[in-house]
Amino acid sequence: xxxxxxxxxxxxxxxxxxxxxxxxxxxxxxxxxxxxxxxxxxxxxxxxxxxxxxxxxxxxxxxxxxxxxxxxxxxxxxxxxxxxxxxxxxxxxxxxxxxxxxxxxxxxxxxxxxxxxxxxxxxxxxxxxxxxxxxxxxxxxxxxxxxxxxxxxxxxxxxxxxxxxxxxxxxxxxxxxxxxxxxxxxxxxxxxxxxxxxxxxxxxxxxxxxxxxxxxxxxxxxxxxxxxxxxxxxxxxxxxxxxxxxxxxxxxxxxxxxxx
Amino acid sequence: xxxxxxxxxxxxxxxxxxxxxxxxxxxxxxxxxxxxxxxxxxxxxxxxxxxxxxxxxxxxxxxxxxxxxxxxxxxxxxxxxxxxxxxxxxxxxxxxxxxxxxxxxxxxxxxxxxxxxxxxxxxxxxxxxxxxxxxxxxxxxxxxxxxxxxxxxxxxxxxxxxxxxxxxxxxxxxxxxxxxxxxxxxxxxxxxxxxxxxxxxxxxxxxxxxxxxxxxxxxxxxxxxxxxxxxxxxxxxxxxxxxxxxxxxxxxxxxxxxxxxxxxxxxxxxxxxxxxxxxxxxxxxxxxxxxxxxxxxxxxxxxxxxxxxxxxxxxxxxxxxxxxxxxxxxxxxxxxxxxxxxxxxxxxxxxxxxxxxxxxxxxxxxxxxxxxxxxxxxxxxxxxxxxxxxxx
Numbered sequence: 093x094x095x096x097x098x099x100x101x102x103x104x105x106x107x108x109x110x111x112x113x114x115x116x117x118x119x120x121x122x123x124x125x126x127x128x129x130x131x132x133x134x135x136x137x138x139x140x141x142x143x144x145x146x147x148x149x150x151x152x153x154x155x156x157x158x159x160x161x162x163x164x165x166x167x168x169x170x171x172x173x174x175x176x177x178x179x180x181x182x183x184x185x186x187x188x189x190x191x192x193x194x195x196x197x198x199x200x201x202x203x204x205x206x207x208x209x210x211x212x213x214x215x216x217x218x219x220x221x222x223x224x225x226x227x228x229x230x231x232x233x234x235x236x237x238x239x240x241x242x243x244x245x246x247x248x249x250x251x252x253x254x255x256x257x258x259x260x261x262x263x264x265x266x267x268x269x270x271x272x273x274x275x276x277x278x279x280x281x282x283x284x285x286x287x288x289x290x291x292x293x294x295x296x297x298x299x300x301x302x303x304x305x306x307x308x309x310x311x312x313x314x315x316x317x318x319x320x321x322x323x324x325x326x327x328x329x330x331x332x333x334x335x336x337x338x339x340x341x342x343x344x345x346x347x348x349x350x351x352x
Numbered sequence: 353x354x355x356x357x358x359x360x361x362x363x364x365x366x367x368x369x370x371x372x373x374x375x376x377x378x379x380x381x382x383x384x385x386x387x388x389x390x391x392x393x394x395x396x397x398x399x400x401x402x403x404x405x406x407x408x409x410x411x412x413x414x415x416x417x418x419x420x421x422x423x424x425x426x427x428x429x430x431x432x433x434x435x436x437x438x439x440x441x442x443x444x445x446x447x448x449x450x451x452x453x454x455x456x457x458x459x460x461x462x463x464x465x466x467x468x469x470x471x472x473x474x475x476x477x478x479x480x481x482x483x484x485x486x487x488x489x490x491x492x493x494x495x496x497x498x499x500x501x502x503x504x505x506x507x508x509x510x511x512x513x514x515x516x517x518x519x520x521x522x523x524x525x526x527x528x529x530x531x532x533x534x535x536x537x538x539x540x541x542x543x544x545x546x547x548x549x550x551x552x553x554x555x556x557x558x559x560x561x562x563x564x565x566x567x568x569x570x571x572x573x574x575x576x577x578x579x580x581x582x583x584x585x586x587x588x589x590x591x592x593x594x595x596x597x598x599x600x601x602x603x604x605x606x607x608x609x610x611x612x613x614x615x616x617x618x619x620x621x622x623x624x625x626x627x628x629x630x631x632x633x634x635x636x637x638x639x640x641x642x643x644x645x646x647x648x649x650x651x652x653x654x655x656x657x658x659x660x661x662x663x664x665x666x667x668x669x670x671x672x673x674x675x676x677x678x679x680x681x682x683x684x685x686x687x688x689x690x691x692x693x694x695x696x697x698x699x700x701x702x703x704x705x706x707x708x709x710x711x712x713x714x715x716x717x718x719x720x721x722x723x724x725x726x727x728x729x730x731x732x733x734x735x736x737x738x739x740x741x742x743x744x
Contacts, residue, residue: 150628171630186628190621190688191614199618200630202611210611216555232557 099162100125101291102260107156116142117315124291131306132295138312140295144264148180149173177259181249189238194219197252222251243274262293279305372697383708393586403703404592405651409674411603412647414695417678419640420620420687421477425484426648430667431492433458433652438501438662448508456649463645467638493664502661512657518588527588534580538573603692620687680730
């Protein structure tokens, strides 16, 4: 293994965040490598979404170090996250119902032509290309989001991550509102992201989804790391134990070596 | 497959848009039947002059409403900017353009003030501009020392009352320049419609059948040229109509074709999503209010020019006319939906109704009641239409 592959794509160390009197995160560590899908699991309020929002530039940690490819970074805004190559799909689908598919894909990062004018034609071409790559069933890139089904909207949300060739993709509950077939499609897409060499952080409640697509499972509990497991070899019971607190990470479950 | 929609399908699909235009046409027809003077050259010119400032305000207002905000202060800002211009031009003898530029500057400053409170302090636009309504009305009284100033006269008066281009291309009894400009407008409309149609066909979207498409353009051409001919018979192209045309075109492009415009729609549609997507929500909000202030300054110049003076109570209730125009024109009360062209149609409906009722000698009290009901029905229609679309 060369140095370049051993340095994690994303490395978070000792991340803490308080909201008033509530300690959302207390010294959490997280590493994501290239070609890796890391599942972030935990009960409600464990701090998964808080952590995701820090990577996405929506929240900033109180303390802790964030490195991208070994370079310490701060991510103060979503635009900064995008500039660093981080793309995020949020749980509460950050889409505008009143805008069409292309507008949503490029929202906040519209393409401009040489004169600095919005380049609708090129955006539409790219949008069509990306949706074709995803083999999504969107009738037209000019349809307003309000006219799409939940699954189609999720496709648009995921397609957004492919705009501007990111390095890290964070997916917050991407399958929560989807049918079985749509879920399968999303999971296939996640595997596609891994094959492209991206690092993927997948936040999910659904153990079946997590175990079918993730390489590594990181458990959060009450804002702390509570175990790191190899997704292929670890049993369902053990992960559930870590989530619920029946098994404590510091009492005998050895963390699995990160790189796989 | 390129789908070709029939006439009835087109009407139902664009019920909101076609509804507003149909309503406008019906109202015009109604008044022209009730009063033979309604479509006379003099009166058509008068409608344009009389309500131009509401149209200008409605352009800014629809952008503020799409953003999910509201501006209640524009009437007071119209008064304040007109007052500043009057003090400079009438009391101190400054050239007309100094007064006009000062009015625009004051409008811009007002916009910055309100934009600051809304965007960077996070106070709802309703409150900030309600405060502004009082604040700027009070300032108007101070600036004018509680008295009216008049007359402007000269070039300043001509801004809203003049026909500067009349006779440029000559013509007996009809102004050729006016006809040329209207002809160019029709050609421009036809070309842009054709390009849109070609684009839709290229992307395999639904278009009207060819006869309907041609008929649509022909109807628009006839109506526009008839309007132009009437104006040409009177005194030609009012300056204010040129200003309006430039503003409407410019703001249609800004709202529909620019990144800034799209971000306004995104913020109004889903504030959270816009923020998460990296839209600079504060900046866009700030500049939308600055823009509203500037346009209120333009309206202030036009109104004071039209009135040939400035009164402390000028522009009272203009904000309500502008807001009504935006909502009648299809803007959504929750933000994210609305167009400049729609707001213009809404403002014209208000203008035509006021003018028509005035010609018929309908008392002011009844006029107010009718306008109130029209606003209510227009928004009710919008709500009903949305529910119908959701149920589908």
